[in-house]
Amino acid sequence: xxxxxxxxxxxxxxxxxxxxxxxxxxxxxxxxxxxxxxxxxxxxxxxxxxxxxxxxxxxxxxxxxxxxxxxxxxxxxxxxxxxxxxxxxxxxxxxxxxxxxxxxxxxxxxxxxxxxxxxxxxxxxxxxxxxxxxxxxxxxxxxxxxxxxxxxxxxxxxxxxxxxxxxxxxxxxxxxxxxxxxxxxxxxxxxxxxxxxxxxxxxxxxxxxxxxxxxxxxxxxxxxxxxxxxxxxxxxxxxxxxxxxxxxxxxxxxxxxxxxxxxxxxxxxxxxxxxxxxxxxxxxxxxxxxxxxxxxxxxxxxxxxxxxxx
Numbered sequence: 001x002x003x004x005x006x007x008x009x010x011x012x013x014x015x016x017x018x019x020x021x022x023x024x025x026x027x028x029x030x031x032x033x034x035x036x037x038x039x040x041x042x043x044x045x046x047x048x049x050x051x052x053x054x055x056x057x058x059x060x061x062x063x064x065x066x067x068x069x070x071x072x073x074x075x076x077x078x079x080x081x082x083x084x085x086x087x088x089x090x091x092x093x094x095x096x097x098x099x100x101x102x103x104x105x106x107x108x109x110x111x112x113x114x115x116x117x118x119x120x121x122x123x124x125x126x127x128x129x130x131x132x133x134x135x136x137x138x139x140x141x142x143x144x145x146x147x148x149x150x151x152x153x154x155x156x157x158x159x160x161x162x163x164x165x166x167x168x169x170x171x172x173x174x175x176x177x178x179x180x181x182x183x184x185x186x187x188x189x190x191x192x193x194x195x196x197x198x199x200x201x202x203x204x205x206x207x208x209x210x211x212x213x214x215x216x217x218x219x220x221x222x223x224x225x226x227x228x229x230x231x232x233x234x235x236x237x238x239x240x241x242x243x244x245x246x247x248x249x250x251x252x253x254x255x256x257x258x259x260x261x262x263x264x265x266x267x268x269x270x271x272x273x274x275x276x277x278x279x280x281x282x283x284x285x286x287x288x289x290x291x292x293x294x295x296x297x298x299x300x301x302x303x304x305x306x307x308x309x310x
Contacts, residue, residue: 039156040080043093045102051093055118057154059147061126061140063094064107064114071130072113078133079115082140088155089144119147127294135294141208142292148174148209149185149216175200181213190221215290222247223254235264240271242279249283258291262301270308281305 043051043062051060063079065072076094083092097104097112107116107123117124124146126139147153153174174182181196194217200210228251234244245268252261262284269280284305288298 039083039088039090040092040094043095043100043103045100048103051091052118052121054091055152056120057152058089058091058156059143059152060091060093060118061143062107062116062118063092064097064104064109064112064116065094066096066098066112068098069112075113075115075130078136082133082136086140086144088157090140091156117143119143119152120150125295127292128296131294138208139292139294142212145209145212145216148178148182149213177203178209178213181210181217185217185220188224190217190224193217194221211289215286218286219250219253219290223250226251240268242268242272242276245280246283249287253287253290258295258297259300261287262297266301266304266308269305 041051051062054060061079061083063072063076065076079092083090095103095107097109107114111128113130114128115126117126124143126143127135131139177196177200181193181200184190184193184196194214197210197214197217200207201214204210226247231244231247231251234241235248238244245264249261249264252258252264265280265284265287269277269284272280284301288302291298293299
């Protein structure tokens with residue numbers, strides 16, 4: 001897997017205890033190492049290792065729910081509908097937390113519904129609580145872009161009734177400009193990837209995959225030559241130096257320290273004269289889009305930004 005993602009695959013949960021568990025075979029059948037997935041499936045503590053392995057080819061969305069959970073019953077049909085529309089590019093794995101306490105503990109499911117993803121065997125936090133369908137679509141678009149940048153670009157070949165046709169992941173071809181961007185990312189040429197994604201957005205302003213990818217490669221382009229110690233020293237020496245604060249915030253986002261990055265920029269925004277704030281606001285909005293509007297860290301930061309504006 002190519003490690004090019006700045007904002008996910010951060011090991012937010014520890015799945016090591018479940019990774020090597022032998023999956024329990026169905027009665028009267030031989031155990032196999034390769035699952036035959038449909039787009040939506042129920043997953044247990046015992047069958048989870050198969051899903052973990054599947055995520056190396058196809059991104060897997062994990063829906064942690066319970067029968068007694070009212071918001072779960074609102075969210076689950078939305079997840080199923082959006083995953084089905086994506087025609088095998090994502091797989092939805094449903095986990096009943098009451099029946100599968102080990103998975104609930106592994107994902108630290110303190111409240112439900114909770115939705116996470118697996119990409120290349122690594123967990124990616126998505127959101128908690130019932131969110132609107134449009135936000136689900138946006139988050140899934142970002143997830144697909146993240147997966148593509150980490151080399152997980154397969155899909156599940158399914159028949160018209162939603163069952164697996166042969167159970168084998170197949171490669172889903174990327175649109176030409178997306179493929180060009182991905183090749184540039186693989187080569188470490190982030191500036192060329194930015195151009196490719198900008199062209200894709202010019203052709204289709206509603207291309208959420210391109211929008212998410214553009215935010216990520218812009219960040220990568222900015223941080224690739226930064227030195228963390230030097231950047232922090234410059235930011236400490238110039239608390240109102242916008243570019244110095246931007247550099248540390250970018251490095252924090254790239255390292256997964258999202259709240260630290262938002263807090264730094266919001267502190268800067270509040271300390272600057274009104275005429276100097278626009279660049280900081282624009283950078284915050286760009287980073288909000290990169291992390292995802294449904295993310296609770298973004299929601300908190302948006303609330304604080306609103307209070308500073310008004």
